[in-house]
Amino acid sequence: MLDLTALSDAFTLLGSDPLAWLVVIPGLLIGLIFGAIPGLSISIAMAVFLPATLYMDFLPAILFLTAIFTGGGFGGAVPAILMNIPGTSSAVATAFDGYPMSQQGRHGEALGAGLVASAIGTLFGYIILLFLVSPVASWVLQLGPTEMLVVAIWGLLLIAVLNDSSVAKGLAAGMLGILISTIGYSDTGLMRGTMGSMYLLDGIPAIPALIGLFAASELINMTGRDYLVADREMRKMRLRPILSGAADTLRNWPSVLRGSALGTLIGIIPGVGASVANLASYAAAKRLSDDPASFGRGNMDGVVASESANSSSEGGGMVTLLALGLPGGAGTAILLGAFAMHNVTGGPRFISQNTDVVYALILGNIVQAILLLGVGLVFVFLASSIVKIRLSYLIPFVLSVSMMGAYAITGSMVGPFTVAGAGALGWVMRRYGFPVTATVVGLLIGPMAEGELTRSWQISGGDPAFLLTRPITLVMLAILAVILSVLLLSRRRGRALSA
Amino acid sequence: MAHPTDPDTSAPRRRWGPLVFAALLALAMLVYAWSVMGIARGLTDWLLILPVALIGAVAALWAGVADMKPLTGLAKTVERTWGEDTKPILLLVLTGAYACAAPFAGFDVGTAVFILLALLLQGERSWWKLALASLAGAALMTWIFTDLLSVRLPTLLF
Known part of the structure; x- marks a missing residue:
């Protein structure tokens, strides 16, 4: 499982290249800043700094980019907790409880908890990667379109779980998100719902839509209030709550490990990644909690579940990148680009011929996760001053940054128009109690659901009996059915008790 | 003559706003599915879209009709008026x-x-x-x- 000679060579390799260590802290800071600015993302940061790695050796180049990846993984949690704006799609579930904690003046605790969960998650993901990189390569190849479709249906199920209003509203909002995600050119080359506009050929951009639905609608809803945190005393910045949140997270290690394990597992599946991992982990934490009703109202476990999972999925994503040469998401796709820039091709042959380099990469990332604790602590302490700013000033400034960030993502006015349009839609949905979260989940899993459904249909020829030849699919479907039954029954029981 | 501080004794009113929004949502989903069906060249072009639009439209209308019920108790107190918006x-x-x-x-x-x-x-x-x-x-x-x-x-x- 572990090649000790290669491991020893990896230590030598890391010790002989000081640049491999010098790039780590700047990389973490870049990731934290880009992740924390709504509209920017980890992939933008990695893409912007990719050319800077051209003149570096392979190892420091990849370590620099993975440091951005690691920093950005937590950076997205900062605006999610402080402003209900997930800086990245992987921090969507962090906002569910992080933001209510901020409103209660517990932003320091939430940030501390998120930071520790994120660091442990990253650490966990890479330790697992160290042991599993070789055996997992063969297992991942067995997942076909039907299994991936079940993963997408699993995502749909989250809509019902995460929804605090009625199941009907959750379904309607989720289906709306899926339909929005299908606008533009389809995989088969059909132009759908573009209304003749060339700007919509690539579809509705997911991140600007997410910013509009979550951030713009919430910010507009806040108009008329003075501060994010009403109590003046609670707005004071102190290191103690951050440390207290961090300590509570360490004490709550089973939740951290559960989220990390789930995140790593989901990260291994190509095309799924952190954006699904945080939601799946949040739903699991809520389902297993003794007090599920407290989720969405400021339960620290929600922040821990989301942050540990999205960070650990980075290590999981690296499994498929290193073992198969397949990127699991946007971040690993840029890493693959960096591999190509250095004439390196990921895959089983790369692992067998360069095991020492693979181990050096993993060990370097383990150290990055530990450094994230220190760098992140300084960063969150400075970032938490946002609660002291008057909302009348914060709202137009954040909206402006979101508009510019959306333009940066799309390179055209489609981004800002999407933010404005999705903001209006989100505001009306909130007014009538439709969960915007469900729309965002639908938007994120829609393309995957459609692709896998089409592939499943083509492979099976439309014959449902094909599923009988896919045991993994059947097991996943059975688990899904059990979870769905338990959820619906507990919901019914809850309604009967409250009546 | 009723005093301004008297409790609200007016007859509970049905809420048409949620139904109008839900109906618009359902209509948008169905029109989109219809437009895709119109230009589709094969089943895979609408394989996901049609069932999703149908489920979404039915769910939206269901939610809209359910929300027509007049609000009572705390929900009525905290409901935002258009003036506040x-x-x-x-x-x-x-x-x-x-x-x-x-x-x-x-x-x-x-x-x-x-x-x-x-x-x-x-x-x-x-x-x-x-x-x-x-x-x-x-x-x-x-x-x-x-x-x-x-x-x-x-x-x-x-």
């Missing part, structure tokens, strides 16, 4: 106008005007605070995006 609606319009104006006015001028109007809308009346926030704020943000992050934003002055 004037400022958010104006800010929504302003945000839309900002997005529409940015290609012509540039993000530098457009952002300065947007911040100025948004602050005025939210009650800020100090002229130096308005000037500082709108001009310096817009300049700083534009500089960060154009010079620091090398984003080619449409601008008028920068």
Whole structure:
């Protein structure tokens, strides 16, 4: 499982290249800043700094980019907790409880908890990667379109779980998100719902839509209030709550490990990644909690579940990148680009011929996760001053940054128009109690659901009996059915008790 | 004659707003599915869209009809009136106008005007605070995006 000679060579390799260590802290800071600015993302940061790695050796180049990846993984949690704006799609579930904690003046605790969960998650993901990189390569190849479709249906199920209003509203909002995600050119080359506009050929951009639905609608809803945190005393910045949140997270290690394990597992599946991992982990934490009703109202476990999972999925994503040469998401796709820039091709042959380099990469990332604790602590302490700013000033400034960030993502006015349009839609949905979260989940899993459904249909020829030849699919479907039954029954029981 | 402080004894009124929104949502989903069916060349073009639109439309209408029931108790007390929503609606319009104006006015001028109007809308009346926030704020943000992050934003002055 572990090649000790290669491991020893990896230590030598890391010790002989000081640049491999010098790039780590700047990389973490870049990731934290880009992740924390709504509209920017980890992939933008990695893409912007990719050319800077051209003149570096392979190892420091990849370590620099993975440091951005690691920093950005937590950076997205900062605006999610402080402003209900997930800086990245992987921090969507962090906002569910992080933001209510901020409103209660517990932003320091939430940030501390998120930071520790994120660091442990990253650490966990890479330790697992160290042991599993070789055996997992063969297992991942067995997942076909039907299994991936079940993963997408699993995502749909989250809509019902995460929804605090009625199941009907959750379904309607989720289906709306899926339909929005299908606008533009389809995989088969059909132009759908573009209304003749060339700007919509690539579809509705997911991140600007997410910013509009979550951030713009919430910010507009806040108009008329003075501060994010009403109590003046609670707005004071102190290191103690951050440390207290961090300590509570360490004490709550089973939740951290559960989220990390789930995140790593989901990260291994190509095309799924952190954006699904945080939601799946949040739903699991809520389902297993003794007090599920407290989720969405400021339960620290929600922040821990989301942050540990999205960070650990980075290590999981690296499994498929290193073992198969397949990127699991946007971040690993840029890493693959960096591999190509250095004439390196990921895959089983790369692992067998360069095991020492693979181990050096993993060990370097383990150290990055530990450094994230220190760098992140300084960063969150400075970032938490946002609660002291008057909302009348914060709202137009954040909206402006979101508009510019959306333009940066799309390179055209489609981004800002999407933010404005999705903001209006989100505001009306909130007014009538439709969960915007469900729309965002639908938007994120829609393309995957459609692709896998089409592939499943083509492979099976439309014959449902094909599923009988896919045991993994059947097991996943059975688990899904059990979870769905338990959820619906507990919901019914809850309604009967409250009546 | 009823006194202004008397408890509300008027007959509970049905809420048409949620039904209208739900009906519009359902209609949009069905029209979209219909448009895709119209141009589809094969089953895979609408394999996901048709069932999703049907489920979504039925769910939206179900939710809209359920929400027609008059609110009672605490829900009635906390319900926001359209009068309370004037400022958010104006800010929504302003945000839309900002997005529409940015290609012509540039993000530098457009952002300065947007911040100025948004602050005025939210009650800020100090002229130096308005000037500082709108001009310096817009300049700083534009500089960060154009010079620091090398984003080619449409601008008028920068």
